[in-house]
Amino acid sequence: MIICPTCHHHEVQGALFCSECGSHLGQEDQNPVIQGSLSIYLIDHDHELAVTDLESFTLGRFDEGQSIMPDIDLSSYQAFERGVSRLHAMIRNEQGLTITDLGSSNGTYINGERVEPHIPHPITQGDLLNLGKMKLKILIQD
Amino acid sequence: MEKKSNYYNLLGVSKDAAPQEIRRAYHEAVLRLHPDVNMSPGDTELFLDIQGAYDVLSNPNLKANYDDSLSANEGYLPIDVQVLYSQLALPQFKETQLIYALMSFTPNDDQISNNPGPLNICLALDRSTSMKGPRLDNVKETTLHLYRQIKDRGSLSIVTFSDRAEVLLPAGAHREPWEVESSIHLIQSGGGTEIYQGLMAALAEVYRLLDTSAVNHIILLTDGMTYGDEEASLKLAETAARQGVSITCLGIGDDWNDVFLDKLASITGGSSFYASDPVEIGSILKDKISNINRVFASDVILDGKIGTGVDLNYQFRLQPEIGELPDNFPAHLGTIPNDGSLKVLLEFLIYPGHENQDRISLFEGRLNYRCVNCPPTASSLYVDLNLPVVTSESLKKTPESIVKAVERLSLYRLQQKAYQELSEGKVDLAAKHLQHLSNRLLSLGENDLSQAILEEVANLLKSTTISAHGKKRIKYGTRSLLLPSGKTNPVS
Numbered sequence: 001m002i003i004c005p006t007c008h009h010h011e012v013q014g015a016l017f018c019s020e021c022g023s024h025l026g027q028e029d030q031n032p033v034i035q036g037s038l039s040i041y042l043i044d045h046d047h048e049l050a051v052t053d054l055e056s057f058t059l060g061r062f063d064e065g066q067s068i069m070p071d072i073d074l075s076s077y078q079a080f081e082r083g084v085s086r087l088h089a090m091i092r093n094e095q096g097l098t099i100t101d102l103g104s105s106n107g108t109y110i111n112g113e114r115v116e117p118h119i120p121h122p123i124t125q126g127d128l129l130n131l132g133k134m135k136l137k138i139l140i141q142d
Numbered sequence: 143m144e145k146k147s148n149y150y151n152l153l154g155v156s157k158d159a160a161p162q163e164i165r166r167a168y169h170e171a172v173l174r175l176h177p178d179v180n181m182s183p184g185d186t187e188l189f190l191d192i193q194g195a196y197d198v199l200s201n202p203n204l205k206a207n208y209d210d211s212l213s214a215n216e217g218y219l220p221i222d223v224q225v226l227y228s229q230l231a232l233p234q235f236k237e238t239q240l241i242y243a244l245m246s247f248t249p250n251d252d253q254i255s256n257n258p259g260p261l262n263i264c265l266a267l268d269r270s271t272s273m274k275g276p277r278l279d280n281v282k283e284t285t286l287h288l289y290r291q292i293k294d295r296g297s298l299s300i301v302t303f304s305d306r307a308e309v310l311l312p313a314g315a316h317r318e319p320w321e322v323e324s325s326i327h328l329i330q331s332g333g334g335t336e337i338y339q340g341l342m343a344a345l346a347e348v349y350r351l352l353d354t355s356a357v358n359h360i361i362l363l364t365d366g367m368t369y370g371d372e373e374a375s376l377k378l379a380e381t382a383a384r385q386g387v388s389i390t391c392l393g394i395g396d397d398w399n400d401v402f403l404d405k406l407a408s409i410t411g412g413s414s415f416y417a418s419d420p421v422e423i424g425s426i427l428k429d430k431i432s433n434i435n436r437v438f439a440s441d442v443i444l445d446g447k448i449g450t451g452v453d454l455n456y457q458f459r460l461q462p463e464i465g466e467l468p469d470n471f472p473a474h475l476g477t478i479p480n481d482g483s484l485k486v487l488l489e490f491l492i493y494p495g496h497e498n499q500d501r502i503s504l505f506e507g508r509l510n511y512r513c514v515n516c517p518p519t520a521s522s523l524y525v526d527l528n529l530p531v532v533t534s535e536s537l538k539k540t541p542e543s544i545v546k547a548v549e550r551l552s553l554y555r556l557q558q559k560a561y562q563e564l565s566e567g568k569v570d571l572a573a574k575h576l577q578h579l580s581n582r583l584l585s586l587g588e589n590d591l592s593q594a595i596l597e598e599v600a601n602l603l604k605s606t607t608i609s610a611h612g613k614k615r616i617k618y619g620t621r622s623l624l625l626p627s628g629k630t631n632p633v634s
Contacts, residue, residue, distance in 0.1 A: 001237060007578070012237075012238050012239060012240045012491065013235055013237055013238070013239040013240065014228065014229065014239040014240035014241055014492075015240045016228060016242065016540060016544075016545060016548045016549070016552075017548055017549055017552035018552070019552065019555065019556075019559070020575070020578070021556075021578040021581075021582070022549075022552050022553055022556050022578055022579065022581075022582040023582075024549065056581060058584075067593060067596065067597055068592075068593050068596055087584075087589070090584065090585060092585075100585050102584060102587075102589065103587060103589060117587065118585065118586065118587035120585065
């Protein structure tokens with residue numbers, strides 16, 4: 001029996017993807033799934049945003065007439081001026097903590113390096129993220 | 143040596159086959175053709191021929207002599223089969239397991255004759271009232287184009303239907319091109335949609351020129367629901383399939399029954415397509431005709447038995463055209479292209495109880511086919527899917543092609559699951575699964591499709607229904623992710 005790391009659905013041995021949520025079930029050499037609580041520290045504003053839904057959430061800025069809302073709306077932190085896209089990136093805590101750039105205009109950077117869009121990249125405690133010019137830090141508390 | 147009695151062709155194995163494979167192929171043929179179990183005339187002779195072939199090929203000395211007597215190209219089959227598995231072996235678990243197998247059937251380059259068989263195609267065009275306007279205009283324009291393209295290459299017959307059917311251009315008829323073209327221009331819309339009527343008339347036309355070396359095919363275009371004649375239409379499709387006629391369905395707009403047309407096509411080894419906008423009709427049909435022009439073998443049928451303690455969960459064609467396949471045998475798989483492969487993904491469920499075996503048989507049987515662009519010396523291929531059973535567990539080396547195909551297929555199946563739940567009134571579950579699907583698509587960079595799904599989820603939670611447009615877009619959108627290119631649209 002395999003238990004899906006994302007939705008905890010039970011899958012038959014040998015299954016490759018979860019039939020409930022479509023997640024990859026390969027468990028080789030992943031960085032660990034975060035058990036504690038996660039928050040995002042906005043460096044320029046000296047403000048910490050606690051994350052409640054740990055499984056998967058999107059970062060971006062809300063804009064009028066937009067039909068997909070980001071889970072975490074950064075518009076009140078000068079997101080527009082700093083070049084954050086409406087749907088900028090997604091952070092997931094399955095098969096390890098990862099960030100995926102969702103094809104943003106100004107890119108996502110991990111510790112100063114721009115990441116390729118649409119591919120999950122592992123992140124960990126203390127990593128410095130840039131969404132465009134907005135600086136964030138990943139904080140994990142046990 | 144007469145070509146027909148080539149021993150390798152008779153057994154459906156290649157000259158390279160291992161002795162054990164030759165033995166297994168022989169056993170499979172014996173079980174199928176033995177006079178004690180099989181009474182059909184002609185099979186007894188075939189049984190004796192196979193017996194003779196095995197007597198030679200099972201004896202190393204006789205086999206060596208026989209191989210020397212063949213020319214360099216002989217002894218190889220027109221089609222090569224390659225099978226990849228999600229695991230190299232089956233671990234001895236005392237619980238149910240899943241195994242994926244990806245079968246690829248590829249033409250052997252030496253055997254492409256560059257002399258393709260004739261085309262025998264019938265277009266069945268819905269001309270019901272709802273087709274009026276851009277739909278019918280695009281259909282007419284495309285029909286004219288196809289007529290000009292095909293008329294020198296084979297037969298194109300044309301049938302129009304509403305609640306009854308008319309033959310506009312009979313198969314094999316000699317007509318002046320201007321006469322045909324003006325009657326295409328003059329197609330008038332009016333009446334309801336009775337697919338059975340159209341299909342029946344189209345089939346009658348294809349039957350006129352039915353030819354075992356031709357691609358015998360019906361292309362059905364419709365924009366509406368048919369009522370009450372679904373069962374009869376499916377029966378007709380089964381008859382067509384038995385005669386070697388396959389069916390493609392093209393649904394225009396949002397009001398046709400995709401489940402029904404998908405089934406109608408898949409019975410015959412065909413696929414269904416979706417034109418959300420009438421302007422797409424032309425490009426979809428041009429692609430279709432280009433595929434038909436490149437057929438190496440048609441009427442490809444997989445027949446055989448699933449192993450003991452094994453179930454086939456799912457069978458899906460990835461190439462040359464994406465489509466659901468029946469999970470029972472014989473199964474019509476469609477066609478093998480000249481310049482590519484027929485690829486089929488199978489998902490097997492394996493129940494515990496194999497602990498004392500060395501190997502487990504997943505499937506054993508034959509691929510039967512009709513040569514269109516290959517020499518008709520052989521018409522079947524031995525197919526044997528099996529895995530060793532081992533005690534160790536470290537076997538996780540799934541080929542990338544399987545991982546990718548299963549990933550995309552799991553998305554397609556998520557939407558299927560959601561629609562199934564919706565039809566059972568489980569709105570919350572359906573919404574949850576569509577939401578998951580949307581998340582996965584977002585992480586694959588399919589932002590537009592992901593967004594479209596979220597909009598449908600919002601609708602669903604408000605009104606407990608989903609729009610016909612949204613439903614088809616999600617279904618055919620996730621399906622197109624299985625194309626080799628793998629994207630519904632380029633990422634901006």
